[in-house]
Amino acid sequence: MTINAPRHIISLLMENEAGALSRVAGLFSARGYNIESLTVAVTEDPTLSRMTIVTSGSEAVIEQIIKQLNKLIDVVKVLDLNDGKFIERELMLVKVKATGAFREEMKRMCDIFRGRIIDVADGSFTIELTGSGTKLDAFIESLDKAAILETVRTGASGIGRGDRILKV
Amino acid sequence: MADTPKNSSSKQLGSKPITGAEILIRCLHEENVEFVFGYPGGAVLHIYDAIYHQDKFKHILVRHEQAALHAADAYSRSTGKVGVALVTSGPGATNAITGIATAYMDSIPMVIISGQVPTYAIGEDAFQECDTVGITRPCVKHNFLVKDVKDIAATMKKAFYVAASGRPGPVLVDIPKDITAELCKFEYPESVSLRSYNPVTKGHLGQIKKALKLLAEAKRPMVYSGGGVVLGDASAHLIKLIQSMGLPITSTLMGLGGFPASDEKFLGMLGMHGTYEANMAMQECDVLLAVGARFDDRVIGNTKHFLSTPRTIIHIDIDPSSISKRVKIDVPIVGDVKSVLADMNELIATEKPAQNTNALASWFKQINAWRSKKCLDFAQSDEFIKPQYVIQKLHEVTKGEAFVTSDVGQHQMWAAQYYKFNDPRRWINSGGLGTMGVGLPYAMGVQFAHPNAQVACVTGEGSIQMNIQELSTCAQYHLPIKVIMLNNRYLGMVRQWQEFFYENRYSESYMDSLPDFVKLAEAYGHVGMQITKPSDVEGALKEAFDMKSRFVFLDFITDQKENVFPMIQNGKGLSEMILASDIGAEDL
Numbered sequence: 046m047t048i049n050a051p052r053h054i055i056s057l058l059m060e061n062e063a064g065a066l067s068r069v070a071g072l073f074s075a076r077g078y079n080i081e082s083l084t085v086a087v088t089e090d091p092t093l094s095r096m097t098i099v100t101s102g103s104e105a106v107i108e109q110i111i112k113q114l115n116k117l118i119d120v121v122k123v124l125d126l127n128d129g130k131f132i133e134r135e136l137m138l139v140k141v142k143a144t145g146a147f148r149e150e151m152k153r154m155c156d157i158f159r160g161r162i163i164d165v166a167d168g169s170f171t172i173e174l175t176g177s178g179t180k181l182d183a184f185i186e187s188l189d190k191a192a193i194l195e196t197v198r199t200g201a202s203g204i205g206r207g208d209r210i211l212k213v
Numbered sequence: 214m215a216d217t218p219k220n221s222s223s224k225q226l227g228s229k230p231i232t233g234a235e236i237l238i239r240c241l242h243e244e245n246v247e248f249v250f251g252y253p254g255g256a257v258l259h260i261y262d263a264i265y266h267q268d269k270f271k272h273i274l275v276r277h278e279q280a281a282l283h284a285a286d287a288y289s290r291s292t293g294k295v296g297v298a299l300v301t302s303g304p305g306a307t308n309a310i311t312g313i314a315t316a317y318m319d320s321i322p323m324v325i326i327s328g329q330v331p332t333y334a335i336g337e338d339a340f341q342e343c344d345t346v347g348i349t350r351p352c353v354k355h356n357f358l359v360k361d362v363k364d365i366a367a368t369m370k371k372a373f374y375v376a377a378s379g380r381p382g383p384v385l386v387d388i389p390k391d392i393t394a395e396l397c398k399f400e401y402p403e404s405v406s407l408r409s410y411n412p413v414t415k416g417h418l419g420q421i422k423k424a425l426k427l428l429a430e431a432k433r434p435m436v437y438s439g440g441g442v443v444l445g446d447a448s449a450h451l452i453k454l455i456q457s458m459g460l461p462i463t464s465t466l467m468g469l470g471g472f473p474a475s476d477e478k479f480l481g482m483l484g485m486h487g488t489y490e491a492n493m494a495m496q497e498c499d500v501l502l503a504v505g506a507r508f509d510d511r512v513i514g515n516t517k518h519f520l521s522t523p524r525t526i527i528h529i530d531i532d533p534s535s536i537s538k539r540v541k542i543d544v545p546i547v548g549d550v551k552s553v554l555a556d557m558n559e560l561i562a563t564e565k566p567a568q569n570t571n572a573l574a575s576w577f578k579q580i581n582a583w584r585s586k587k588c589l590d591f592a593q594s595d596e597f598i599k600p601q602y603v604i605q606k607l608h609e610v611t612k613g614e615a616f617v618t619s620d621v622g623q624h625q626m627w628a629a630q631y632y633k634f635n636d637p638r639r640w641i642n643s644g645g646l647g648t649m650g651v652g653l654p655y656a657m658g659v660q661f662a663h664p665n666a667q668v669a670c671v672t673g674e675g676s677i678q679m680n681i682q683e684l685s686t687c688a689q690y691h692l693p694i695k696v697i698m699l700n701n702r703y704l705g706m707v708r709q710w711q712e713f714f715y716e717n718r719y720s721e722s723y724m725d726s727l728p729d730f731v732k733l734a735e736a737y738g739h740v741g742m743q744i745t746k747p748s749d750v751e752g753a754l755k756e757a758f759d760m761k762s763r764f765v766f767l768d769f770i771t772d773q774k775e776n777v778f779p780m781i782q783n784g785k786g787l788s789e790m791i792l793a794s795d796i797g798a799e800d801l
Contacts, residue, residue, distance in 0.1 A: 060409060063358070068350060075351050105537065112534035118355040118375060121409040213408060 050101040052081065054126040054133060054203040056211055057114060061087055061094045065119040069096065072117065078102065078110055082135075082178075082200025093121065093213065097202045099178075121213055130206040136173065137181045138163075139188075140195040143170040147192055158184045169194060177201075230396040233362040234259040237326065237393065238267055240369035243401045246270045246297050248288060248661050250281040254301025255341055256328025259393035273661065273690065276682040278305050280654035282312020283680070286321050287651075287658030290641045291616060293446060295377050296323040296658070302330055303341030306387075307348065311648060313383050314352040318645025319467060320444055322381035324372045325353075331391035332360055345387045354382030362395040367402055374405040379412025380532040381444060412531065416548030421556050424527040424544050425566055427500050428458060431525075432572035433579075435498035436460050437483065440467030440644065441505015441530060441550050448472070448637040450554035451504060457561050459573060461580055463491035465506050467644040470634035475613075480580065481589075484512040485781045486626045489588035492779070492787040494580055496522055503528045503542075505550045507535045509645075516540060518786025529553045588779050588792050589630055597772035598747050600624065600699040603754075604631035607669060607697055610754040615667040616641060616659045620652035620676030623705035626777045628671040650679030656694040657686060667695070667758060674700045674724055674768075684737040687764050695757050696766045698730065701773045709776045713791075734766035743768040 059065045066085055073080050081099040088095045100110060107125060114123045126133075141151050143165075155162055155172045158180070164171035174184055178201055185196065205211065231239070237260055241249065250273045253261045264272050275281040278300045285296030296316075300309045306327045316323050330339040346358045355375050357368050368386055376384040428434050442451050448471050455462050455478055462472050463483040472479055481488035483495055495501070495513070501524050506512070513519045516539055527544040528536050536545045546553055560566075591601045604627050607615070617632050618641040619625040625642055634640045641659055643651045656670035677698055687694060699705075707722040731741030740763050744753045750769070757765040778793035 064346060064350070067347070071350055105541075109534065109538060112536075116532070116534050118407070118410050 050079075050103055050106070051127075052099065052101045053107050054131065054201060055098045055100060055110065055114070056124045056126055056203055057096050057098070057120055058088070058093050058122045058211060058213060059096060059117075060119045060121065061092050062119055065094065066096075068117050068119055069098070069114065072113055073098075073100075076109075076113060078106065082198075084200040084202055090213070095211075097200070099201050122211055124205070124211045126203045126205060129209050131203050131209065132206060133177050133201050133203045134175055135178050135181055135201045136175050136199045137184070138197045139172045139174065139185070139193065140169050141172060141188065142168065142192045142194060144168050147189075151192065154184070154187060160184070228398060230398050232259065232263065232393060233365050233388070233395050233397065234263040234393040236362070236365045236397060236399045237369065237388065238263045239399050240366055240401060241297065242267070242269045244295070244369075244373050247294075248273055248285070249297045249299050250275060250285040250288070250658070251299030252278050252281055252301065252305060254305050254328065256302035256305075256330060256390045257299065257393075259390065260299065260326070260328070260388075272299075273657075273686070275654070275686050277680065278308035279312050279650070280657070280680050280683045280686065282309050282323075282325065283315065283648075283651045283654035284658035284661070285323055286312060286316045287618060287641050287655035288662045289316075289321050289323055290655075291638050291659045292662045293444075293638065295373055296321065297326070298323065299326045301328040301341065302345065302390075303343045305341075306343060306345040310348065310352065313349055313385065315643050315646045315648040315651060316383045317352045317354070319440060319643065320381050321383065322376040323383040324369070324376050325383060325385040327385060327387045329358070329387045329389040332389045333391065335389065345385070349385050352383075353385050356385040356387065358387045359392055360389070362392050362397040365392065365397075366400060370402045370405050371407070375407075375410065379410070413533075413547050414531075414549040414552055416529065416546045416553035416556060418556065420544055420546045421553060422560065424502065424546060425557055425560055425564075427525055427527060427544065428460070428502060429566035429568045431498075431500035432569055433497060433499045433576045434458075434460050434502070434573070435494050435500070436462040436502045436504065437465070437495060437506055438462060438468045438471050438504045439465040439506025442468055442471035443637045445505060445531070445550040446637070447505070447551035447554050450551055450558060453558050454554055454561070457558065458568065460502075461494055461577065463487070463495060465512055465644070466629055466642070468506065469629060469640045470637045473635040474633035475635055480584075482629055483787075485514070486630065486777050486779060488630075489586045489779055489790060489792065490580055490583040492781070492790060493583045496786070496788040497579075499524050501526045503530075504554070505530060507538065508540045510539075513540065513787060514781045514789075515784055515786045518789070521786070586792065586794070588790075591775075591793060593747075594772065595747060598744065598750060598769055600627050600701070600769075600771045600775055601631050602747065603697065603699060603750055603769050603771065604628055604671065606751045606754055607671070608632045610751065610758055611667050611669065615639070615669045616663060617669050617671055618642065618652050618655035618659060619671040620673060620679075621647045621649045622673050622676060623701075623709065623775075623777050624671050624673045624676075624699040626706075627699070632671075649676040652676055653680050653683045653687075653694075653696070656696075657683060657690075657692055660692045660694055661690070668693075669695045669697050671697045671699070673705060674698060674702065674727055674730070675704045681733075684734065684739065684766075688737045688739065691762070692764055693760070693762050694764050696764075698766070698768050699771050700727075700730070700768050701771045701775065702727065703773060706777070712776070713780075713782070730766060730768040734764075739764040739766055741766045741768070743770065745770045
């Protein structure tokens with residue numbers, strides 16, 4: 046996959062059935078499509094799961110991805126969020142060193158990025174940060190590498206703005 | 214799938230609870246299944262016991278699960294109905310994979326029932342356990358693991374519906390053994406609706422009109438038809454369109470018979486071993502109508518080269534993902550080919566679009582000039598049997614009316630080139646996956662479906678040995694198949710490529726220690742014949758086909774050095790063919 050290929054966020058609704066996730070994941074690996082991140086959870090309707098896939102590819106590749114996803118029997122609806130306005134959020138938990146000078150520095154950085162410290166220990170903080178993927182990247186980059194003990198990211202979730210609604 | 218088939222309208226077929234196995238059998242009865250091709254084993258013993266107690270469908274016992282799949286597949290290819298196979302868990306299921314993948318690549322509707330270890334043992338590495346649903350996922354249209362006896366009937370209904378509708382394909386239903394012993398009332402849903410699956414059938418009328426206008430105004434129009442025409446039973450509509458507009462037409466390997474080969478407008482098969490005229494016309498046309506075909510690599514060769522000549526492309530296909538997959542399409546028409554072609558024909562009848570007849574006439578003049586190359590001519594020999602000659606004689610002796618199955622390799626291409634198919638569903642072979650070993654089980658499936666028809670299995674000594682055990686099945690059911698084996702003691706297509714691209718280094722492509730096929734056939738109670746002289750070919754074929762109730766194995770010892778022409782090398786374009794006349798076939 047070309048590095049410069051445009052990034053797309055694909056949202057889909059699928060039957061909340063065993064194996065549905067592996068059908069989607071298998072499709073991407075079998076056809077050589079890129080997955081940057083993939084998140085899935087049940088919706089307010091317990092028979093449906095909502096998945097957000099971040100991928101990249103040329104227009105033709107994205108078109109094929111959408112078509113191939115639609116072809117899966119368990120997939121109910123597919124939407125390329127990039128076709129319109131949308132909001133994207135991702136949650137990250139970062140455990141950082143919080144000793145000596147780091148302790149104040151981390152608190153300050155966390156405030157600047159509007160994160161929250163959700164766990165405090167003698168030598169570390171755990172910071173919760175929400176935002177677009179680029180914001181989370183920026184936070185990581187602004188930290189001293191040696192200070193980062195552990196990170197965990199959920200991958201992006203996306204939703205259309207205003208009247209753009211993905212629903213059965 | 215959350216939607217349950219509409220039970221409100223389901224048939225109440227007896228109020229007494231029956232076993233899951235009996236329910237499964239009743240489902241097959243409801244679907245009017247005629248044949249189940251299968252092989253018993255531990256996990257399906259309850260099902261086999263239920264089969265013992267019924268006689269509405271016939272169970273065909275094969276000698277290897279792969280053959281069960283291929284036979285059910287060919288039953289479907291030759292009839293249009295859903296093929297059904299039944300295998301046990303573990304190795305039964307893994308042996309079936311090649312057959313499932315073969316059907317998947319060619320979009321063949323099938324329902325495969327596989328046994329599974331009991332629900333309580335799943336995941337414990339039980340005896341003969343494998344994750345069948347996981348293993349088959351990438352090569353089925355859909356699959357199910359049934360975990361409750363109450364779900365068997367609804368799942369089977371969905372399986373048949375999904376397999377046969379839209380772009381068809383194999384659907385697997387994995388059933389754990391304990392489920393088949395549990396009791397439940399049988400209710401078969403009358404209809405299915407799935408919120409996540411609504412295949413389009415009707416094409417967009419605006420697009421269809423646009424397509425017709427383009428075709429009518431074209432100077433060099435060309436039609437390229439594929440397996441979708443055969444699978445979609447759209448042959449009659451295609452013929453009508455071609456005849457009313459007078460268009461030239463070519464077909465893919467999978468589409469052969471969809472348009473009669475004897476018709477003047479038919480340019481023969483296109484692609485890697487297609488005719489000169491078909492490939493040149495594909496390359497040089499200005500408007501191309503693709504019907505139920507998918508522009509695959511063996512058909513259009515190098516995509517860049519193909520696109521280097523500008524043309525407008527119209528594509529009719531039931532599967533939206535087939536459109537603009539390898540080649541950008543100008544006028545996509547998503548729909549059932551039969552319905553779209555019917556709409557086109559109706560528009561032609563009412564609107565009578567004015568055609569560019571002068572341009573069309575000079576286009577045919579050009580096509581006939583390409584035709585005059587006679588690219589399928591071959592040097593006849595008194596000494597060696599030419600494989601092409603055997604197929605020509607097979608066509609004559611069977612009056613072009615036989616069902617012809619083939620394996621994969623040179624013999625397959627010769628059969629496609631020299632047996633001129635005039636009807637759909639007569640040419641049965643593995644196009645997409647290219648599975649060696651399908652020929653004999655394919656012939657079995659066809660012969661069961663058409664007990665009185667002439668069925669010829671064109672094969673090679675390499676392919677036939679991949680499922681040779683089925684000679685036993687043919688004996689058990691007295692199948693009067695005629696095996697036409699073109700025996701050149703080489704894996705011919707491999708040898709041809711090694712000759713062309715690997716400086717004659719015939720690495721592992723020679724077949725040593727072949728059995729005496731005549732004796733082998735006789736050992737199974739069949740008739741075996743070996744033919745070594747060109748002058749004996751016709752007589753042997755006549756003699757074989759006169760034995761209407763016997764399975765005859767004809768071992769034709771053919772010219773070892775014969776190659777398939779025309780040929781487009783890998784990576785080359787459609788107009789860059791190598792012809793037999795370019796090479797001087799005698800020098801090889």
